[in-house]
Amino acid sequence: MSPDPRIAYLGPAGTNSETVAHCFGQRWSQPAWLATSTIAQVLHHVAQGHADYGVVPVENSLEGSVTTTLDLLWQLPDLYIQQGLILPILHSLVSHCAEINQIQRVYSHPQALGQCQYWLEEHLPHIPWLPTRSTSEALQYVQPEAGSAAIASPRAAQLWHLPILAQDLAADNFTRFWVVGGIFQREGTHTSLAFSVPANRPGALVRVLAHFAQAEINLSRIESRPTRRSLGEYFFCVDLEGAQTQPRIGAALDGLGRETSRLCNYGSYTITPVEIPVDCPN
Numbered sequence: 332m333s334p335d336p337r338i339a340y341l342g343p344a345g346t347n348s349e350t351v352a353h354c355f356g357q358r359w360s361q362p363a364w365l366a367t368s369t370i371a372q373v374l375h376h377v378a379q380g381h382a383d384y385g386v387v388p389v390e391n392s393l394e395g396s397v398t399t400t401l402d403l404l405w406q407l408p409d410l411y412i413q414q415g416l417i418l419p420i421l422h423s424l425v426s427h428c429a430e431i432n433q434i435q436r437v438y439s440h441p442q443a444l445g446q447c448q449y450w451l452e453e454h455l456p457h458i459p460w461l462p463t464r465s466t467s468e469a470l471q472y473v474q475p476e477a478g479s480a481a482i483a484s485p486r487a488a489q490l491w492h493l494p495i496l497a498q499d500l501a502a503d504n505f506t507r508f509w510v511v512g513g514i515f516q517r518e519g520t521h522t523s524l525a526f527s528v529p530a531n532r533p534g535a536l537v538r539v540l541a542h543f544a545q546a547e548i549n550l551s552r553i554e555s556r557p558t559r560r561s562l563g564e565y566f567f568c569v570d571l572e573g574a575q576t577q578p579r580i581g582a583a584l585d586g587l588g589r590e591t592s593r594l595c596n597y598g599s600y601t602i603t604p605v606e607i608p609v610d611c612p613n
C-alpha cells in the first residue's frame with residue numbers, strides 16, 4: 332500500500348466532510364489530516380500538491396448540487412475522482428436555550444440551512460438564518476451569544492460539548508461526496524465528465540447526448556453550470572453508469588471529442604455508502 336497520504340477536507344472538527352474523510356482514510360495507518368476553512372481550499376490544496384486527496388461534497392438529496400465543487404473542478408487542471416461516498420446527513424439544532432421560542436438567530440452552512448428550510452419555516456419562522464463556512468464553524472457562535480442556535484451533526488455537538496435542543500430536522504437526507512486526487516482511473520461503476528459545446532450550433536447538446544443514447548449508456552445526473560465568462564454560456568456535468576474500460580463507453584467518449592468544444596474526463600470510480608460513526612448519538 333502507498334505511504335500515508337495527506338487528506339484535505341472542510342473543517343473544523345465534526346463536519347460531515349470530516350466523517351467522510353475519516354472513512355476514506357481508514358485504509359492507511361496514519362494519514363496527515365488537513366482541515367480547511369472552505370470547500371474551494373480543499374480542491375486548491377490538491378491541485379497545488381499540498382494534499383494527495385481532497386474530500387468534497389458534490390450533491391445532496393434535498394438541495395441538489397454543491398456548485399463550488401462542480402465549478403472549481405471545471406477550472407482546475409489535472410484533478411480526477413478517486414471514489415464516491417454517500418453519507419446519511421443528520422441535522423440537529425444545537426443551543427443553550429431551554430425552549431425553541433427563545434432562539435433569536437440560527438447559524439449554519441447554506442447547504443444545511445437549505446436542507447432544513449421546512450423545519451425552520453415551521454418552528455422558527457421569524458428569525459434570521461446566518462451562513463457560516465461549515466456546520467461545525469456554526470457551533471462557535473452557540474456559546475458566546477445568548478439566543479443563538481446552530482445546525483450541525485449530533486457528532487459535532489458531542490465533540491464540542493454542546494447541548495442538542497431538537498433532532499432530525501430533515502428526513503431522507505443524503506450527501507454524495509467525491510474523493511479527488513491526481514490519479515486518472517479507468518475502472519469503476521461510474522464515470523463523470525464535464526463538457527461545453529460549440530456556441531450557436533443548433534442541437535449541439537442533443538448531438539452529445541445521442542452518443543450516450545446510441546451506446547445505451549444510462550446518465551445518473553446531468554447539470555448545467557454557467558462558465559462565468561458571459562451570460563447564457565454554460566458547461567454541462569454528467570455522471571454515467573459504467574466504467575470507461577467498457578468498450579461502448581470508451582467509444583462514446585471518443586465520439587464526444589468531436590461534438591464538444593472542451594471535454595474534461597474526471598475518470599471512473601466506485602461509490603460506497605458511509606456509515607455514521609458508532610460512537611455518535613443520533
Ligand SMILES: O=C(O)C(=O)C[C@]1(C(=O)O)C=C[C@@H](O)C=C1
Nearest residue numbers: 346347348388440442465466506
Ligand atoms: O458543513 C459540513 O458539515 C460539510 O461537510 C459541508 C456540507 C455541504 O457543503 O454539503 C456537507 C454535507 C451537508 O450536506 C451539509 C454541508
